[in-house]
Amino acid sequence: MIDTAIAAKFAAKETPFYYYDMAVLNKTLEAAHVASHKRGFHVHYALKANFNDVLLKAIKQIGFGADCVSGNEVKKAIECGFAPQHITFAGVGKSDKEINYALQQNIFAFNVESIQELEVINELASKQGVKANVALRINPNVDAHTHHYITTGLDENKFGIPNADLEKCAAVLKKCEFIELVGLHFHVGSQITDMTVFKSLCVKVNEWKNWFEERGTQIRVLNVGGGLGIDYKNPDGNPIPDFEAYFDIFDRFLERKPHQEVHFELGRALVAQCGSLVSRVLYVKNGVKKNFLVLDAGMTELMRPALYQAYHKMENISDGTAAEALNYDVVGPICESSDCFGKEVPLPISKRGDLIAIRSAGAYGEVMASRYNLREEIRFVYSDQL
Ligand SMILES: *Cc1c(COP(=O)(O)O)cnc(C)c1O
Helix, strand or coil, X not given: CCCHHHHHHHCCCCCCEEEECHHHHHHHHHHHHHHHHCCCCEEEEEHHHCCCHHHHHHHHHHCCEEEECCHHHHHHHHHCCCCHHHEEECCCCCCHHHHHHHHHHCCCEEEECCHHHHHHHHHHHHHHCCCEEEEEEECCCCCCCCCHHHECCCCCCCCCECHHHHHHHHHHHHHCCCEEEEEEECCCECCECCHHHHHHHHHHHHHHHHHHHHCCXXXXXXXXXXXXXXXXXXXXXXXXXXXXHHHHHHHHHCCCCCCCEEEEEECHHHHHHHEEEEEEEEEEEECCCCEEEEECCCCCCCCHHXXXXXXXXXXXXXXXXXXXXXXXXXXXXXXXXXXXXXXXXXXXXXXXXXXXXXXXXXXXXXXXXXXXXXXXXXXXXXXXXX
16 A cells, blocks of 8 residues: 555645655666676666666666667667667567667667568668678467466467577578677567466577577577566565575576576566556446446556456545445546546545546557547656655
């Protein structure tokens, strides 16, 4: 529960806003840094989870690189001070403009997802007279046991080079004079809490690394992606993911030679728990079958529940909150039935004006906000500026 002293400071503020607890962020970054650094692992932060300047500054400070999925994210990372040699560029649909920009910046690597993309990057690099560093994204066909919208590592997904194409891919690579293969890239999905998924991934990475080496292709970097999940049910009990257990799996099960680097692309695990969306109850509708709380925040501020039925813990953080509880459908003001944060949510009896905190909203929250319904721009409150 967000502390009542902090909640009191919210009272006069205009809602809705994202609240970032910088102490939680810094502790999380520190834990991830310690657990990765002692194993010699490299972490690139996946900007798409949250590209808020204040958060990016802290992430850059701790020494992580940046994993980007658009030309503008590459630009943003550079503007925030990430060194180009610590920036990767991934995505199934990179435009020529984006590729050209990233080539000019001489980034660490493109994570390439098809043979056609490889050929396009080779051609654009030749025109610029530069060499493009490339990691091949291989589809490991590992089931992430997570929501199907956030599973990416199965044959049926649009991501990665299909296994059947890799033989041809290896041949094409040999002909691409303007491409330097730096490594292999894998990413199985998001919000993964079952560590055996990562163990299965290690097995696949070992297999594919051997496959390339048997064909005389040296692999310097093994990029195993991101996807480590967080505890949405219990953000106060588990504010920091178990980075030790996570990195330990890769340390034990990835086969590697001393010169081979292991790279990670963590997004959610680093930033989700530090953020909450704080809103006010506008109206209480006690119906025949349902009790509704209508908030001043909606899917335009936090889309995850509407987009993939995501669960977020909700709390009434107003002073003098009733002891008695009731089940509410907590909804937003947007003209869509999917604009609902949760059904039958047990909350203390709530009234107009009460503050509701929607927890664990630091990842894939403000970055997915939209101006649909001509909603206002997102507002922010940071714990160190309260
Ligand atoms: C989204 C994404 C990530 C980050 O995923 P999280 O679940 O937020 O850790 C990493 N790598 C790639 C290729 C991605 O698409």
